[in-house]
Amino acid sequence: EVQLLESGGGLVQPGGSLRLSCAASGFTFSTHAMSWVRQAPGKGLEWVSGISGRDGSTYYTDSVKGRFTISRDNSKNTLYLQMTSLRAEDTAVYYCAKGNNFYSGYQNWFGPWGQGTLVTVSS
Amino acid sequence: DIVMTQSPDSLAVSLGERATINCKSSQSVFYSSNNKNYLAWYQQKPGQPPKLLIYWASTRESGVPDRFSGSGSGTDFTLTISSLQAEDVAVYYCQHYYNTPLTFGPGTKVDIK
Numbered sequence: 478e479v480q481l482l483e484s485g486g487g488l489v490q491p492g493g494s495l496r497l498s499c500a501a502s503g504f505t506f507s508t509h510a511m512s513w514v515r516q517a518p519g520k521g522l523e524w525v526s527g528i529s530g531r532d533g534s535t536y537y538t539d540s541v542k543g544r545f546t547i548s549r550d551n552s553k554n555t556l557y558l559q560m561t562s563l564r565a566e567d568t569a570v571y572y573c574a575k576g577n578n579f580y581s582g583y584q585n586w587f588g589p590w591g592q593g594t595l596v597t598v599s600s
Numbered sequence: 601d602i603v604m605t606q607s608p609d610s611l612a613v614s615l616g617e618r619a620t621i622n623c624k625s626s627q628s629v630f631y632s633s634n635n636k637n638y639l640a641w642y643q644q645k646p647g648q649p650p651k652l653l654i655y656w657a658s659t660r661e662s663g664v665p666d667r668f669s670g671s672g673s674g675t676d677f678t679l680t681i682s683s684l685q686a687e688d689v690a691v692y693y694c695q696h697y698y699n700t701p702l703t704f705g706p707g708t709k710v711d712i713k
Contacts, residue, residue, distance in 0.1 A: 512702075514650075522642075522650065522693055524702040538701040572649055583700040586640035588652030588661060 479503040479589050481573045486594030493563050493598070499556040499573030499591055507551040510576030510585050513558050515569035516593070525571070526558065529582030536583045540566075563598045570595050602626050602696050606705035612713040619681040621708045623694035628674045631698070638698040641670055641679045644707075645690045653692075654679065686712060 485497040497513070512527040526547040527536045535547050546559040556573055570593040576585030603626040613619045629638045637657035642650040652661045654670035657677055667682045681688055689712060694705040 521707050522644075522695070522704040524695075524704070527700075527702070536700045577655070583702060584638065584697050585702075586652060586655040586695070586697055587642075587650075590649035590651075593649055 479575060481575065481589065481591035483571065483573050483591045483594040486571065486596045488597045488599065489563055490600050491564060491598055494559070494561045495563065495596060497558040497560065497571055497573075497594060497596070501554045501556065501573075501575070504575065506549075506554040508579050510578050510582050511547075511549060511556045512574050512576055512583075512585065512587060513547060513556075514572045514574055514587065514590070515567075515596075516572070517566075517569040520569075523569075527576065527582040527585065528556070530576075530579040534582045560596070563596075565598050568596060568598045601701055602629065602698060602703055604694055604696060604703050604705035606692075606694060606708045608708060609706070610709040610711065612711045613681075613684045614713045615686065616683050617713075619684050619688070619710055621679045621692050621694075621710070623672075623677040623679070623705050625675045625677075625696055625698075629696045629698040630674050637673050637677070638696055639670075639672070639677050640695045640697065641668075642693045642695065643688075643690045644693065650693065681710070684710070684712070 482500045513525040544562045548557045572593045573591040574587035607622045639657040641654040644650040658670045691707045
């Protein structure tokens with residue numbers, strides 16, 4: 478059974494940093510693209526970033542470019558999201574999601590998803 | 601960026617009746633090179649992460665009941681629940697994966713009438 482377990486969320490002040498982790502199991506992690514998708518309280522879904530399985534190419538939505546960094550450690554079956562210069566509008570549940578594609582870091586549908594970790598940016 | 605819109609925002613359907621959700625993309629998500637529409641559908645129940653229902657616009661994910669079906673091509677797509685069950689109460693999202701950034705529709709809330 479595929480399992481994705483996010484961790485690292487919490488309360489952080491504006492301008493602060495957090496690193497999210499997603500521990501994957503139940504599938505060959507290195508052969509799948511992975512993404513982070515967020516959902517602000519009571520709002521819809523927003524794709525944040527993706528990383529390919531083939532060569533680790535990374536992709537970001539414009540609002541996080543230069544502030545967030547996605548990475549993966551295939552030896553640990555773990556996906557990361559390093560978040561810096563956090564803003565109030567980054568407050569959301571952050572989901573880790575398994576992509577279907579090995580080659581592309583963005584041409585993916587997502588399934589399954591982790592349970593999410595809540596990031597709250599507030600003073 | 602490709603903008604995804606959905607209609608209606610919400611709908612209430614009697615048990616056993618058909619529910620239809622529409623999704624429109626601001627540009628075509630059809631690749632002629634492989635004859636595929638880069639469009640997926642998800643179901644999200646309260647307090648849960650989204651669940652994949654449909655990909656390639658009309659391919660049902662393994663384990664998804666056959667009362668869920670997807671159709672459409674180019675810029676206009678539809679998710680149909682042929683006979684609504686109580687467990688189908690949820691918010692439904694479409695998502696394109698044609699290019700970056702990937703974007704989702706705003707969601708359609710489905711309730712029981």
